[in-house]
Amino acid sequence: MAAIELANVSFGYPSDPSVRVIDGLSLSIADGERHAILGASGAGKTTLLNLLSGIFQPDEGQILFDGENVQGIGPGARSLTQVFQFPVLYESLSVYENLIFALKNRGEFDAEASKRVTEIVGELGLQESLERKPGQLDLYQKQLVAMAKAIVRSNTRLVLLDEPLTAVDPIRKWQMRRVLRRIQSRFGMTMVYVTHDQTEAMAFAEKISVLTTEGIAQTGTPDELYERPETPFVGHFVGSPGMNFLPVEALARDGLVGNGTTMIGFRQDWALIEAVGGRPKDLFDVTGIVRDVRLTHTYAGLEVGLIHLETSDGEIVVAGGKLDIGSEAGIRIHKVVRYEDGRLEATDDR
Amino acid sequence: MDKICRILLVSYGVYLLIPLYWLVMISLQANADIVSGFSVVPEAVSLANFTEIAASAVWRSAFANSLSYVLINSAISLLVAIPAAYVFSRYRFLGDRQLFFWLLTNRMAPPAVFLLPFFQLYSAVGLFDTPFAVALAHCLFTVPLAVWILEGFFSAVSRELDEMAHLDGFGFVEFFLKIFIPVNRGAIGVAFFFCFMFSWVELLLARTLSGSAAKPVVVVMTRTVSASGLDWGVLAAAGVLTVIPGVFVVWFVRKHLVKGFALGRV
Amino acid sequence: MIVKPRRDKAWLGVLPVLLIVAFSAVVPLMTVVNYSVQDVLDFNTRFFVGLEWYEATLTDPRFQAAFFRQLAFSATILIIEIPLGILVARGIPRTSKYTGLIIVLLAIPLLIPWNVVGTIWQLFARSDIGLLGVVLNSVGIDYNYTSNPADAWVTLVAMDVWHWTSLVALLSFAGLSAIPPAFYQAAEIDGAGSWQIFRFVELPRLRSVLVIAVLLRLMDSFMIYTEPFVLTGGGPGNTTTFLSQYLATMAVGQFDLGPAAAFSVVYFLFTLLFCWLFYTSVIREDDG
Numbered sequence: 001m002a003a004i005e006l007a008n009v010s011f012g013y014p015s016d017p018s019v020r021v022i023d024g025l026s027l028s029i030a031d032g033e034r035h036a037i038l039g040a041s042g043a044g045k046t047t048l049l050n051l052l053s054g055i056f057q058p059d060e061g062q063i064l065f066d067g068e069n070v071q072g073i074g075p076g077a078r079s080l081t082q083v084f085q086f087p088v089l090y091e092s093l094s095v096y097e098n099l100i101f102a103l104k105n106r107g108e109f110d111a112e113a114s115k116r117v118t119e120i121v122g123e124l125g126l127q128e129s130l131e132r133k134p135g136q137l138d139l140y141q142k143q144l145v146a147m148a149k150a151i152v153r154s155n156t157r158l159v160l161l162d163e164p165l166t167a168v169d170p171i172r173k174w175q176m177r178r179v180l181r182r183i184q185s186r187f188g189m190t191m192v193y194v195t196h197d198q199t200e201a202m203a204f205a206e207k208i209s210v211l212t213t214e215g216i217a218q219t220g221t222p223d224e225l226y227e228r229p230e231t232p233f234v235g236h237f238v239g240s241p242g243m244n245f246l247p248v249e250a251l252a253r254d255g256l257v258g259n260g261t262t263m264i265g266f267r268q269d270w271a272l273i274e275a276v277g278g279r280p281k282d283l284f285d286v287t288g289i290v291r292d293v294r295l296t297h298t299y300a301g302l303e304v305g306l307i308h309l310e311t312s313d314g315e316i317v318v319a320g321g322k323l324d325i326g327s328e329a330g331i332r333i334h335k336v337v338r339y340e341d342g343r344l345e346a347t348d349d350r
Numbered sequence: 351m352d353k354i355c356r357i358l359l360v361s362y363g364v365y366l367l368i369p370l371y372w373l374v375m376i377s378l379q380a381n382a383d384i385v386s387g388f389s390v391v392p393e394a395v396s397l398a399n400f401t402e403i404a405a406s407a408v409w410r411s412a413f414a415n416s417l418s419y420v421l422i423n424s425a426i427s428l429l430v431a432i433p434a435a436y437v438f439s440r441y442r443f444l445g446d447r448q449l450f451f452w453l454l455t456n457r458m459a460p461p462a463v464f465l466l467p468f469f470q471l472y473s474a475v476g477l478f479d480t481p482f483a484v485a486l487a488h489c490l491f492t493v494p495l496a497v498w499i500l501e502g503f504f505s506a507v508s509r510e511l512d513e514m515a516h517l518d519g520f521g522f523v524e525f526f527l528k529i530f531i532p533v534n535r536g537a538i539g540v541a542f543f544f545c546f547m548f549s550w551v552e553l554l555l556a557r558t559l560s561g562s563a564a565k566p567v568v569v570v571m572t573r574t575v576s577a578s579g580l581d582w583g584v585l586a587a588a589g590v591l592t593v594i595p596g597v598f599v600v601w602f603v604r605k606h607l608v609k610g611f612a613l614g615r616v
Numbered sequence: 617m618i619v620k621p622r623r624d625k626a627w628l629g630v631l632p633v634l635l636i637v638a639f640s641a642v643v644p645l646m647t648v649v650n651y652s653v654q655d656v657l658d659f660n661t662r663f664f665v666g667l668e669w670y671e672a673t674l675t676d677p678r679f680q681a682a683f684f685r686q687l688a689f690s691a692t693i694l695i696i697e698i699p700l701g702i703l704v705a706r707g708i709p710r711t712s713k714y715t716g717l718i719i720v721l722l723a724i725p726l727l728i729p730w731n732v733v734g735t736i737w738q739l740f741a742r743s744d745i746g747l748l749g750v751v752l753n754s755v756g757i758d759y760n761y762t763s764n765p766a767d768a769w770v771t772l773v774a775m776d777v778w779h780w781t782s783l784v785a786l787l788s789f790a791g792l793s794a795i796p797p798a799f800y801q802a803a804e805i806d807g808a809g810s811w812q813i814f815r816f817v818e819l820p821r822l823r824s825v826l827v828i829a830v831l832l833r834l835m836d837s838f839m840i841y842t843e844p845f846v847l848t849g850g851g852p853g854n855t856t857t858f859l860s861q862y863l864a865t866m867a868v869g870q871f872d873l874g875p876a877a878a879f880s881v882v883y884f885l886f887t888l889l890f891c892w893l894f895y896t897s898v899i900r901e902d903d904g
Contacts, residue, residue, distance in 0.1 A: 053801070053805070055801065074804065075801065075804045075805045076804045076805060076806075076807050080805065081805055082801065082802065082805055084798040084801075084802065085798075086796075086798070088796075088798050088799055088801075088802040090816045090817065090820070091820045091821070092816060092819070092820040093816060101806055101808075101816075102805075102806035102807055105806055105807040105808055105809075105812065106807050351706075351809075351810040351811050351814060352706070352707075352810045354703070355703050355704070355706035355707035356707040357707070358700070358703045358704050358707055359704050359707030359708060359718075360707070362700070362704050362781065362785075363718070363721060363722075365778065366721065366722070366724070366725060366778065366782075367721075368740075368747065369736050369737060369739075369740040369747075369748075369778065370724070370736070372736075372739060372740045372746070372747045373735075373736045373739060373740075376739050376745070384745050388744075388745065388750050390747065426636070429632070430632035430633045430636055431633060433629040433630075433632065434629055434630040434632070434633040436629060437626035437627075437628075437629030437630055438630070440620060440621075440626070441620055441621060441622065441623045441626040442620045442621070442622040442623075443622065443623060443624045443625075443626040443627055444624050444627070446626075449630060449634070453633070453637060455888065456637060456641050457835070458835045458884075458887050458888055458891055459641070459884055459887070460838065460839035460859070460860055460863075460883055460884065460887060461839060461841070461860075462839065462841060462859075462860040462861075462863045462864050462867075462880070462883070463648065463863070463880040463881075463883055463884050464640075464644050464648075464880075465863070465864060465867050466647075466648065466651070466867045466873065466876055466877065466880070467643070467644030467645070467647040467648050468640075468644055470647065471643060471644055471647070486636075486639070486640055487640060489636050489637070489640055490637065490640040490641050493633055493636060493637055494637070497633060546727070547726055547727055550727065550729060551726075551727065551728065551729045551730050552729075552730065552842075553729065553730050553731045553841075553842040553845075554841050554842060554860070554864065567729070568729045568730075568731045568732070571729075571731060571732065571735065572731055572846065582739060582745060585735055585739075586735075586739055588732075589728075589732045589735050589736060589739075592728065592729050592732050593724065593727070593728050593732070595727075596723075596724065596726075596727025596728060597720070597724060597727070599727065600720050600723040600724065600727060601720055604716050604719055604720050604723075605716070607719055607723065607786070608719065608786070608789060608790045608793055609790065610790075611786045611787050611789070611790035
């Protein structure tokens, strides 16, 4: 286990070093933390992961494991492990041989290590599969073995998880998320989980860093990201659908928007606030502050109903429970009502 | 170990090149120089051997014969193998697997086994001593191979392409010619490579099925040895000329070649 | 696994292949089987002789000798070419600007007419004008493949290795290129050395490609005709006469239709048998 620190790290691919894929990135991950890196595809997640694992070395800046600079140290010597998008196991070896492969390579397979392996096997319920070959297991079990393999060495400083649930059957994803959290708290490893899926990040992590092409937009607990996004990007990216924004001028003209609104900008400093944002579930009374609100479309899902409104200051989405309106697109809206039971209604009543 | 492999690659490359170097070198020397004095680097270089071949009607017709049966063979093989590979890759039908494997077993038949019956068969239908006899005989080996390779490539092409074309209003033939074949031109190039690789290099059947009129290069070469005896220079020059089409074909499909070799449905 | 729709009309698509292969395989094979049980004096006079020619073939000492030479040759070249091909393939850089060039170079021997391969080696190995022959003799090794059986064998094997190792290497390289980079990453993280990467990551994933490589080399080496025909003509004596050459002499040289046909059938069956034995032994290992 180790605390991980990235200080001002920059990196560009050797084919074109002038393009900084990662530019001046700084990030601290505490010892034993479950940390998620959340970003859209193309944001540089995989590059960041490869910098952590040592496949790439930063052009500038430092990566520190417990204060030790790991510059120039390759993946084999960083004492870290990785779980990949699909199960990566040695097909000709049994599950048990797979588990002890790294230990044997390093001459660390002693009585204590053997005890730890037994413990992990028990924790993950792999007893029945130990003598089998990976080819005889299903994807879920294989990925379980890959996770067990990632924590067998007690001196592992960091476990990297690269979208590890991609290949897992959707209905078993929740099960595997629970397993991941359980083994993390049981064995106390520092884990970095890279994903583009916010549900995955929210369900797994204690802290999430939102990665964009510009760098890390915000690091915080799942609640912080959801309730107090620091930039419109984070507000829009986290939550589904994302936050609604209205420019500050609109706000200044007519006052606050509904309940539960959030100031977006720098450190609550009014002079720097760019916009006001509201979660679709909190926002309803928009009609007081913006002019020319029109209904664009509605969405009636099983658990959530959405009303999309077009205003003179941008699009707004209001979310509620079940939706039972059939209003036509294009009509002027004067009021959106959310009833006690969560039902939404958009009307043109004054 | 990685270092050992790299060294082996380089050594093997050198091992490949040395006999080829020697072939080229001998082809550039006059026969008298070859026999009289041995030297690793030639003292006098001349293209005389090549001009002799170019001037000879026998050699010219031999090259023309070889190229014509190779091209006829490739054309027939691809023409029949493309539709077959397509249906193998898209549908199940009565006896499909058995048929596929039976086709492959033909690849295992030693050509020598077919010498006698081929000779009689093609004599009986009047094709003996024409490029068509050799081309058809080679089909026995090239057709199964082409079906095998194309089936692998076609299976990797998403079936949605077929459905989309159908929804877009293409008829089957139009879809096949205008969309499917252009999409798979790399695959067809690789299949051509393998047909060429067999038909161009084979000697036994080519020799048996051609008399004096359709005599291919490979046969003229073996007869040159016995007839004129020792004109090593001309022989080497002919050898160099037979290598060139191969290099040309492999250069043409080099991008798809690795994928072509990766396909193995056993 | 995608389930293919069933459509028996698809037979129309394979019909041309079926016709052409039937024309060039089934009819001739039937002819061969037919001849193999008859004594053909001329095309109008023939007797049914049952299995006599088969018995004659199997008890023919020259056939037996050629058969065991054939086995020894196939075994030798498999033992050399398969491992060498795999190692050479490992040496090819996966993503370098030279990769294409190396592939083209490796593919060249595969596209040289087989008799030209023989010619190249003849020119290369002769002790009067060949680079190899002259160099070996000048450093005091008495080498002459036309008179010494051992030299002839070594030269044939060297030629086959030159000619066909590329096929194994290209097949293996294709197999290696298909391994996802994550497997190499994982092995590096696990502290595996290059030998272990080879043993536990690469070899298991090369399996199906190697099955094909061994099958192709096994059957092709079993059919070898042209290269030894040009290089040694089967000599000195009969020391490099393999099955195809013996058969060709019988069928075309002496025109012994019956015995040659029986020989052909036996030959084909042996080839199928060896391929089948190898294939099933590999498959059985899969289940175990």
